[in-house]
Amino acid sequence: MAIIEVRHLTKRFGPKVVLRGLDLSVAEGEFVALLGPNGAGKTTLLRILASLSKPTLGEVWIAGYRLSDQAAWVRRRLGVVSHQPLLYGDLSAEENLRFYARLYGLKNAEARVREILNLVGLWARRRDLVRTFSRGMQQRLAIGRAILHDPEVLLLDEPHTGLDQEACDMLDHLLRQVAALGRTVVMTSHDLARAADLASRFDVLSGGRIQASARREDLAGDALLTFYRQALIPDPNVVSERAQA
Numbered sequence: 197m198a199i200i201e202v203r204h205l206t207k208r209f210g211p212k213v214v215l216r217g218l219d220l221s222v223a224e225g226e227f228v229a230l231l232g233p234n235g236a237g238k239t240t241l242l243r244i245l246a247s248l249s250k251p252t253l254g255e256v257w258i259a260g261y262r263l264s265d266q267a268a269w270v271r272r273r274l275g276v277v278s279h280q281p282l283l284y285g286d287l288s289a290e291e292n293l294r295f296y297a298r299l300y301g302l303k304n305a306e307a308r309v310r311e312i313l314n315l316v317g318l319w320a321r322r323r324d325l326v327r328t329f330s331r332g333m334q335q336r337l338a339i340g341r342a343i344l345h346d347p348e349v350l351l352l353d354e355p356h357t358g359l360d361q362e363a364c365d366m367l368d369h370l371l372r373q374v375a376a377l378g379r380t381v382v383m384t385s386h387d388l389a390r391a392a393d394l395a396s397r398f399d400v401l402s403g404g405r406i407q408a409s410a411r412r413e414d415l416a417g418d419a420l421l422t423f424y425r426q427a428l429i430p431d432p433n434v435v436s437e438r439a440q441a
């Protein structure tokens with residue numbers, strides 16, 4: 197079985213259907229860029245995978261565990277980076293990681309904290325308070341926090357938002373290192389150029405389903421933009437709202 201398996205996932209918010217019987221299968225070690233227009237449901241899908249939101253219908257398996265009745269097992273296999281970095285500004289980088297290491301009950305906590313600080317390029321700033329960090333440094337530390345317990349899957353919701361060019365480049369370097377460690381990554385993105393540089397696979401979410409999926413090797417040159425545009429379908433919510441008007 198794939199490391200992430202999603203079958204017939206539906207998510208409604210009141211009358212609004214955001215995900216409509218979505219199927220998704222991600223193999224171990226893939227780096228999936230989840231693309232789609234604003235409001236397509238990318239964050240909703242990621243939140244369901246992260247067990248932060250419950251599906252209306254459908255099932256999700258992660259690393260062989262079923263989310264609906266084995267959520268605690270699923271959480272141990274996941275790292276999640278959302279819009280909130282989940283860091284304490286009044287603690288140093290090192291103290292933040294130690295705190296999470298205790299929360300995860302890691303045995304080799306000190307060695308792991310050291311390893312992560314080096315990986316995310318913050319060893320020299322380890323004793324500085326997180327509130328003095330730039331947004332890019334905070335984002336790298338947030339990723340360090342998310343992978344501290346060595347999860348098999350890393351979920352990232354628009355990790356480049358609000359970062360300048362240099363911070364984006366440093367983030368990409370870190371994400372490539374994480375991927376090179378064999379981790380499976382699912383990242384939502386609006387930035388096709390960045391996604392094209394990083395991901396091994398591109399999935400387009402539109403109309404509540406994955407409309408198209410392509411591997412990096414199948415898209416030559418600037419073919420990603422054409423692939424993306426062709427995969428979009430009109431938002432069924434907007435269509436039905438117009439029909440009612």
Ligand SMILES: Nc1ncnc2c1ncn2[C@@H]1O[C@H](COP(=O)(O)OP(=O)(O)OP(=O)(O)O)[C@@H](O)[C@H]1O
Pocket residue numbers: 209214232233234235236237238239240241
């Ligand atoms: N808790 C909620 N209650 C009601 N509606 C919601 C809720 N969460 C999301 N939605 C709606 O679901 C739809 C999908 O939202 P979502 O944030 O998943 O889209 P997205 O693809 O991540 O968009 P963006 O690219 O703008 O971040 C939107 O119309 C949004 O308003």
